[in-house]
Amino acid sequence: MHIQNKKRFYLMMGLLGVLIILLGLSIYMIWNAISSSNAPVQTTSDAANPAATNSTQGNRTDTTASQVIADPNDTLVLVNKTTNLDEDYLPSDLVWLDLPGVRETQLRKEAAAPLEDLFDAAELKNLSLYCCSGYRSYQTQKELYSENVKSYGQKEADLVSAKPGQSEHQTGLAMDVTAESVNFDLLESFGQTAEGEFIKNNAHQYGFIIRYPEDKTAITGYAYEPWHLRYVGKDVAEEIFKNNLTFEEYLKTS
Ligand SMILES: [Zn+2]
Structure with missing residues (x-):
């Protein structure tokens, strides 16, 4: 039982x-x-983000579309609307900057020290520069671009913001700088401020270039960004400055 x-x-x-x-x-x-x-429903809203659709379609159907860069760690890496960084690329030598800024931000080690020197040089002229945005991951750029498309429409968004994989900020060699005179914002008028003039005329001495100069949109693909500095090293920056070139033009002629 x-x-x-x-x-x-x-x-x-x-x-x-x-x-x-x-x-x-x-x-x-x-x-x-x-x-x-x-x-x-999800797919429809993703379609508003051309980043996802364009990159996959582009790679398959259009040979002139974005190509992945061979050596993303090269100081002279070209990142633009036709050459992309891989989704997984993360610089291995990022350092946090010990500089005044709108937020905490990082750059690759080789660019960090020269940026500090540039800020020090500005300080000697009683000009205070502030870091706004340095390294950005692919994912962060994806969100940012998506927000810009929603706010401004794709055409305008493409002029002022990069698709994920096409942002120089993912290289860890680019820094957006700002000043109190423009309310710590990123505005075209920054170019006419004393701080904007200072970086335009002196950044090359520290290895930086104004990556998206005025009237060069046809070449760079982006509107004038007097705040966006890109580290290329002193020699290259000086040559670009002296000859009034864009980075694209420099790479073609070098
Ligand atoms: Zn920027």
Whole structure:
């Protein structure tokens, strides 16, 4: 009798186990069905972010579309609308900057010290520069670009912000700088401020260039950004400055 009860007990437990597994499976399947029926909605909103659609389509169908860079660690790496950094690229030598800034930000080691020297030189002229944005990950850029497309529409967004993988900020060699005179913002009028004039005329001595100069949109693909500094090293920066070139033009002629 006792043994009989025990057998029945195990049988019941077994059945209960099977029931629990079946219940789990049905919940899983229902959940899947719900998620896939939501999927088209998600895709539509993603379509507003041309980053995802363009890069995948472009790679397959258009040979002139973005190419992945061979050596992303090169100081002279060219990142623009036709050469992209890989989604997973992360500079290995990023350092936090010990400089006044709108937020904490990072640069690659080789660019950090020269930027500090540039800020010191400005300080000697009683000008205070502030870091705004240095290194940005692919993911951060993706979110930023998406927000810009939503706010300004794609055409305008493409003039002022880069698609993920196409931002120099992912190299860890670019820094947006600002000043109190423009309310710590990134405005074209920064170019006419004393701080803007200072970096325009002196950044090259520290290895930086104004990456998106005025009236060079046809070459760089971006509107004038007097705040966006790109580290290329002193020799290259001086040559670019002296000959009034864009980085694209310099690389073609060098
Ligand atoms: Zn920038």
